[in-house]
Amino acid sequence: MSTPHLSVQLYSVRQALGHDQDGTLARLAGLGLRNVEVFDFVHRAGELAEALDRHGLSARTGHAVLLSPPAHSAEGTAPAPTLEETFSAAGRLGLEMVIDPFVPAARWSDEKEIARTAALLNEAAAVAADHGIRVGYHNHSQEFVHSFHGVDAFDLFAGQLDPEVVLEIDVFWAAAGGYDVVALLERLGSRVRALHIKDGPIVEDPFSSGAPLDPATLGQVPPGQGRVPLDAALAAAPHATYAVIEFDHYGGDIFEGIGAAVGYLNDKGIR
Structure with a gap:
């Protein structure tokens, strides 16, 4: 078992970044953080x-859309990046993993769509390998609502992924509706290379x-102050390389919340 590296998803401070990027990054560094997970980084x-x-x-991990073909952009906006552009940008940042952050709920209610999603991610992984990068998927809660032949949609999806594809499990969302996130992590084993560490009540799937989801209704709190079984989840993911606040x-x-999260993880030797 290895101890994961501490990180923070910059989406958490998206408003502050928009107002003052340098000041925001300085505050994160001042909290003792040395790693971040980036988003919207390609351009x-x-x-x-x-x-x-x-x-x-x-930045060693980052979120980018990989599982949908480039869309026609609205007039005056930048075109959607290609896989080559995405992985070239990731290489410039020094990313090890590029993770798709969200696939809509409708695609998890259809067995063929689940297979197509897995195939698209496998295709992206082959392109990423030429850049020395691995790809992965980050869950929300919609992946655990439906089941097929006694297997839930997320497990069905994971079983069709190339072994080189990694998984980033968001423990808050995986626990939604009372889903057993610890058992999930134990089943997935070494496929799990990153965790999203967040806490709060056990919510129902909103997707x-x-x-529309109003994130303000989720009641998220610093790790250790909610009902998500974070201690057990960390123990059940011994191969995770990053624990991402x-x-x-x-x-x-938000900086006080992140500071409390840093303290929670530091107490477990995660730095």
Whole structure:
């Protein structure tokens, strides 16, 4: 068993980044963080790499859309990046893993769509390998709603992935609806290379309803203060390389919430 490296998903501080990127990164570094997980990085990889370096931060994981073909862009917007562009940008940042963050609920209710999703990720992994990068998938809760022949949609999906594809399990979302996230991690074993560490109440899946999600209703709190079995989840994922702090929404000062999360993980030897 190895101890994962501490990281934070920059989406947690998206508003602060928009107002003051350098100040935000400096505050994260001041909390003792040395790694971050990036998002929306393809068209600003050079700028972001320089900013992270100025503050002694590294990005080894990042979120990018991989599982849908490039869409026609609206007039005046940048075209959707190709896989080659995505992995070239990832290489410039020094990423080890590029993780698709979300596949809509409708694609998890159809067995053929699940197979197509796995095939697309396997194809992306083959392109990424030429850049020395691995690809992965990050769950929410919609992947665990449906089952086929006694197997839930996420397990069905994972069973069709190339062994080189990694999984980043968001423990808050996997625990939604009372799903046994610890058993999931034990089943997936070495496929799990990153965890999203977040806490709060055990919510019901909000994605399958089709209604817009208001993250403020989730009630997320610093790790160790909610009902998600984080201690057991960490123990059940001995192959995870990164423990990534994330808040979809935080009701107080986000830097205080991240600081509390850093303290929780530091107490477990995760730095």
